[in-house]
Amino acid sequence: MSCSLSLICQINTLQCSSVLDKKEKSVKKLIASLAFITPLASAAQCDLDSQYVQAHYQVSNQQTTTNALTKDQQFTLWRTPHQVAEQGHELVEVWQQLRNQQIRPIRYFQAQQRGIEYQPTEVHGQQDWSTKYQLVSDNFIAKMTLTNEQGEGCERLQNYQLVQGDTKIELAWLVNKKLISSMRISKPQLTQTLSLVSVRFDKADVLQQFANWDSYQTTDYADIGDNESDPFLAKMINLGFIEHGASGFYDANGKALSGGHSH
Template identity: 50%
Template sequence: MKKALLIIATLVSTSSFASQCDIDAKHLKADYKITNSHKAQQNSESLTLWRNDQQVAHQRQVITELWQHLANKQIRPIRYFNAQQRGIEYQPSEVRGVQNWSAKNQLVDAHLIEKMTLLNTQGTGCDEVKNYTLSENGNDFNLAFITQSNLVKTFSVTNKKAQTNTVLSLNNVNSNKAEITAQFAKWDRFQTTDYADIGDNENDPFLAKMINLGFIEHSATGFYNQQGKAIQGGHHH
């Protein structure tokens, strides 16, 4: 997917987050908008980050990627197809780059944040937002990070040479535990197939279609890794 050139300010007002001190960082729903720009072209999509203790999900229009943080510290991914209410279960060894929990839990790898320069800190306590920047490999990264809930507020990746830019911006946060647990229970009721068993189910019209579209694969998953590269496996055709 083409990405975007657009210099944006990450220093944004924190007033809308003033009432969120009571948010449980382990149980929340955060709605984001992703805007991709390339020269004069621009497109956007929605992304919802769900946290349910040791489970995290990234919900998009077609696909929901869910990860379970196992007791042995491994991460087991499940790819759900929203409209069909079907899912593919993977083993940790079957998916590249899956063993970084921070990239799933907060959309930006903690190792990338560690490499960034802290520009300033706005607000205190539950209102605290840290603003970071980094220029590396032709990309300019700007991040505003809500420290109390470990949430990205805004994140932009700009490549001036390629004239591309991607902006991730937070629209809303909800910590209604009943709604969150109900959503994870709904996903759990979807019919699932083990990735290893797909070859034995080639006559399944749904699986045949998804294989043809390239949605079923050994894919990289997460959002931004420590190199700052978007790893959005599974939604390219």
């Protein structure tokens, strides 16, 4: 009897061992699968979270020959999936991505709570949504050389470089957030640096801010000629704030697009 029990015990032990081996193999396979899936899931989550952004940036300029610093300037990047705004001290440049993928700009004047609406055909530069959405276009990043990357998930940071003639451009790119961490443009006489100061992902706050701007009284650019008696429009025309199109940022050649930047 004891022998039989002993045999049963051995069989049970082997079966348990076999089950454990299978479980261990399954766990290992699961871990391996998760190791592959987790970065993708993390990137997808970051992309979802970063659809509603309030990112504060600082712009500094330094004269290379004298090391003299000009006054730092700040602006805030706001974005939803189909709207982007660059908010300076006085001006706000808003871009709306339409269903046909065209871009419609609106320029808001915060103190006066007024706005000028433009048509997509009046936009200077490229109709490149990535340029507006993330301050630097995908095409431009593709031209750069990846020097190194660090971190993972939402904090994955890629460092790029590009030399064009006497200009060196260095980009630290939060790839899964689609945000510039820093960008330095170095020329013989001047170095310009764009730095991310802080960022928040609060959908309610972002939507509220766009709603506030949307409540401003607006005038279509094409109708300005019929409204020159409007003191606000007359003043803005004289100051040169009202022109065709709104500003972009950097095109595929690394050049700033024309239009009223307010940093």
